[in-house]
Amino acid sequence: MAIELYWGSGSPFAWRALLTLEWKQIPYTSKLINFSKGEHKAPGFIAMNPRGKVPVLKDGDVTLYETLAIMNYLDRKQPEPALFGRTPAEAAAIWREISECIYYFDLPAFTVIAPIFFGGVNEKADAMKAAAESLHGELARIEKILTTADWLAGARPSAADIWWYPETMLVERAGVNAAAQPLGLDLGSIAKRYPAIGRWRKRVETQPGCERTYPPHWKQAA
Ligand SMILES: N[C@@H](CCC(=O)N[C@@H](CS)C(=O)NCC(=O)O)C(=O)O
Structure with a gap:
């Protein structure tokens, strides 16, 4: 099952998660959240991130929020290109x-x-x-x-x-x-x-x- 990335337009945090996926060329399904419709505060979203913020990443049974956690997860999951250093x-x-x-x-x-x-x-x-x-x-x-x-x-x-x-x-x-x-x-x-x-x-x-x-x-x- 492909990774899903929930993100919002203009969020620098979400953009970082997207760029990490892109730079590592990891296939993912883009899930664009509509802030003005309050989609990030809907119960289904809050179940993934109780803070109601983007980005959120879902990878099978793994659901993650906090951008640095997502970036590190992706770096461990697919080590090349190494984004957090080799030494x-x-x-x-x-x-x-x-x-x-x-x-x-x-x-x-x-x-x-x-x-x-x-x-x-x-x-x-x-x-x-x-x-x-x-x-x-x-x-x-x-x-x-x-x-x-x-x-x-x-x-x-x-x-x-x-x-x-x-x-x-x-x-x-x-x-x-x-x-x-x-x-x-x-x-x-x-x-x-x-x-x-x-x-x-x-x-x-x-x-x-x-x-x-x-x-x-x-x-x-x-
Ligand atoms: N510390 C969080 C910050 C995420 C964050 O602040 N996201 C903002 C967009 S830039 C958001 O979703 N705000 C919606 C809200 O708080 O209602 C992270 O690193 O992911």
């Missing part, structure tokens, strides 16, 4: 880059993105501007890595690239949104301001499945 040093470098994103990028990213997409820009403008400064600091850090390296952690594409790519795309999408423009956050053209990140994104996009997994509703106007 202790490679694994550590990959986990460090994932941790950098989780602990230093996620919070300012959420602080900027949430009011843009869900409302409250006027009230939260000061916090958003401060968060955007933090994001620029973090983007400058990965720009520096990518100035001398093709991939974020080591010589090969890895889970670190899968982890960062969707989130930089989401931040940029928030940055071009009309609601963001009065704040001057300068997040709408990350590839232009950070050219090494721009070149890295193009490399990521040559890996399998990037276009196929691109959030469907992003293909419409921001």
Whole structure:
């Protein structure tokens, strides 16, 4: 029975699970959840993930949620290409880059993105501007890595690239949104301001499945 992946359009977490399947070329059945219909809160979905969040992966009797758990499961299930490193040093470098994103990028990213997409820009403008400064600091850090390296952690594409790519795309999408423009956050053209990140994104996009997994509703106007 094929693996099933429940995902939602625009979710960076779900995109990471999809990219892991694609990069490993593991066959799967795509189960696109409609957030606006509340499908992720329906009893059948809650039975798979009590938190009502995507992604969820089903592989026969195994049902998994939490993106890193899913990515690790897939890496164990099909070890090639190895996405979490082959040596202790490679694994550590990959986990460090994932941790950098989780602990230093996620919070300012959420602080900027949430009011843009869900409302409250006027009230939260000061916090958003401060968060955007933090994001620029973090983007400058990965720009520096990518100035001398093709991939974020080591010589090969890895889970670190899968982890960062969707989130930089989401931040940029928030940055071009009309609601963001009065704040001057300068997040709408990350590839232009950070050219090494721009070149890295193009490399990521040559890996399998990037276009196929691109959030469907992003293909419409921001
Ligand atoms: N820690 C979870 C986060 C997943 C998550 O936040 N998913 C969001 C989409 S980006 C979601 O499903 N939100 C729906 C909701 O919370 O109602 C993971 O790593 O999978």
